[in-house]
Amino acid sequence: MTLPSPNKVDELFSEWDKPGSPGFALAIIKDGKTVYKRGYGMADLEHNIKISPNSVFDIASTSKQFTAMCIALLARKGELSLDDEIQIYISEIPRYEYPITVRHLIHHTSGIRDYLTLMELAGMRCENEYPENEIIGLIARQKELNFKPGDEHLYSNSGYFLLAEIVKRVSGESLAVFADQHIFSPLGMKTTHFHDDFTRIVKNRAIGYSVRDEGSFRIDMSIFDVVGDGGIYTTVEDLCIWDENFYQNKLGGYGQNLIEEIITPGRLNSGEGIDYAFGLVIGHYRGLETISHSGGWMGYRSQMLRFPKQRFSVICLSNLGSAKPPELARKVADIYLVDDFTEQSIESVSRQTQIREIPSVDLESKTGFYQNLKTGTVWELLVKDGKLIVEFAGMSFTLAPVSSSHFVIMDIPSNPDVEFEESGLDEPSHLYVCVDGKRRDVFQRLDFAPPDSEQLMDFTGEYYCQELDVTYRISIEDGELLLNRKNSLRETLKPINKDLLKGMDITLQFFRDGLHQVTGFNMSAGYGSVRNIQFVK
Incomplete structure (x- = not known):
């Protein structure tokens, strides 16, 4: 393979490659060798420190593959079974109508409501004031699941939070310690760690930023110590080591058999395959198989994109909350794998030509x-x-x-x-x-049939949710329905019909008694990650 000019890659990141801007760290791997790595933009705007390949980033949900590997290693050691019910390890979780297994958590098929969405709905800020047992308690208060375990695939951070707790209870070590002993240290990933103490000093840390309205930047950092669904701090250099382990596994003495297991996608009860394996998304890009995962949390964004048959990978980490590493990683792949993509590229152009005007x-x-x-x-x-x-x-x-x-x-x-x-x-x-x-x-x-102004009064009042232990208040101001909830800005509710209201990303379906009086509502939120949670008036 003739390597393209690095200038083509640098052009993709030129918008951020300047003083006064957060940016990216990039590594490109081909056949086990890092063929290009560099930083773009600034790791620390206050101290004018540039991003480099050894800058440390929070990789957010890209961390999930490491949590899943910890579970896989424990299973290989015979300390747990992937088909065990989770209550064997976390007895606080109630038993529902159908069993939930460790495997369901790994593949996001458990039906458990997403704990981050639950925390937001309950007015619990993602700050370091809620220990793990309180979050477990919040999950355990849920009377229903989103769906029967195994019937659907729905991304849920609760699954990987609970997997971290299972690692702790089975091994007797925190996820951070277990991962360091069984993954990071054996591989020589010297900078990588699960950041379960926000007060920890991290050398070469890239500060997370988000954009202010006026176009400047603000620090956007997490003080949340919960890990498992996220929480790894690492560098592109360390992730290059991790990438190579997928081709020559050095963990646990299990060889490539372990790797085959963690890249095998799950299946639903129907037998239909899904695209999610052990914290890894198995997909295709322009005709080629890919193994990837992205992440986003506060002022950080990340992407690991691997083309296993081409033995080619792109690792792209950013300290800007509005950045799009997945998109940029694909553009880097476009440059390096242009010969592999030729046929598919024609199809992509054809897709554009299908678009036409209609009356x-x-x-x-x-x-x-x-x-x-x-x-x-x-x-x-x-x-x-x-x-x-x-x-x-x-x-x-x-x-x-x-x-x-x-x-x-x-x-x-x-x-x-x-x-x-x-x-x-x-x-x-x-x-x-x-x-x-x-x-x-x-x-x-x-059918859009919003109630009139008099009928809007039916919705006003206070509503209590036992599962969240929180009270919401709905009021009318200037003819609009407003939802007031703890630690959140007031939100306008738009009536769709007699008993359905729509917020920013919430839907409220009201129910009435025999006298047609409103007695409560079921709410769905977070892109469906929390469904039908009940509030009573």
């Missing part, structure tokens, strides 16, 4: 509200500047038409298809989000 009346007929039948999530579709737009949780995506009933979301890397089901009427009854030709999500069109 505005066809766009207008798609507007309205659509609710995900599983998660409760509500999308609003509207036409702006002649384009069909999806708005949800403060984000917007453009639906580019291929035909009057077939659209593509071009501003998401996987380019999912959106198909509208014609109902024989002027307006569609459902839309389907499709990935790789498979229908992943079903949204039902909602």
Whole structure:
């Protein structure tokens, strides 16, 4: 393989490669050798310290593969079984109608509600004032699961938080100590650690930043000591060592058999395969198999992208909360694997040429509200500047038409298809989000029939949730419904129909008694990571 000029790579990061800007650390690996590594931008704006390959970053959810490896090592030693019910190790978790196993936690198929979303809903800030036992207590108070374990794959940080607790209870060591003894030290990853003490001094740390409204930067750092679902501090240099271990495993004396296990995706109860293995996403990019994971927490973003058959990897870490390492890592791969991508690249261009204009009346007929039948999530579709737009949780995506009933979301890397089901009427009854030709999500069109100003009074009052141990208050101000909750800004609630209200990323489905009086609501939040949690008036 003839290596391309580094200048092409540097151009991708030139926007951040300057004084006064946070930036990136990058490493590119081919056939076991680091062929390019460097830093772009500043690790510390206060002290004018540049980012280098040995700058230390919080890699957030990219940490999950290390937590999963700890579990795999314990299983290999016979100290636990992946098919054990989790209550064997964490007795505080109630037994639900169906068993939850360690394997369910690994593959995000447990149905357990996401603890970070639960904390936000409960008004618990992600600060160092809640020890692990309080978070376990919060999870244990949940009376229901999002779904029957094994029926769905839904990313949940609770699973990896609980895996960390299982490591602690089985081994007698914290996750940080166990991982250091069994992974980091044996591999020579001298800088890497689970950062379970926010007061710890970290040499060469890149400070995390986010953008201020005026375009300057603010420090954006975590003081949260909880690890497992995240929490690793590391460098691109150490991650190069970790990457090589996937080809020549040195851990536990288990050889490549251990690696084969951790890169094997899970399966649902139906037998359908999912794309998630042991903290690793098994996918494809432009026709080539990939193994990857990304992460984002506070002012840090990360991506490890591996092409196993080409033995090529890109490691991209950033100390800027708005950065997009996954996108940049793919662009680096485009440069280095251009010969491998030639055929697929033509297909990608072809995808763009499928887009065409359709009459505005066809766009207008798609507007309205659509609710995900599983998660409760509500999308609003509207036409702006002649384009069909999806708005949800403060984000917007453009639906580019291929035909009057077939659209593509071009501003998401996987380019999912959106198909509208014609109902024989002027307006569609459902839309389907499709990935790789498979229908992943079903949204039902909602009749928009908001209550009048007098009927809005039905919703006002205080509502208590036992599972969160918190009270919400709904009030009316200037004709709008406002949700007031602990440690959160007031949020406007938009009425969709008689008993359904929509917030930024929450949906409230109200229920009534025999006299048609509102008695409470079920709330879904966090992109469906918490479903149907009950509040009583």
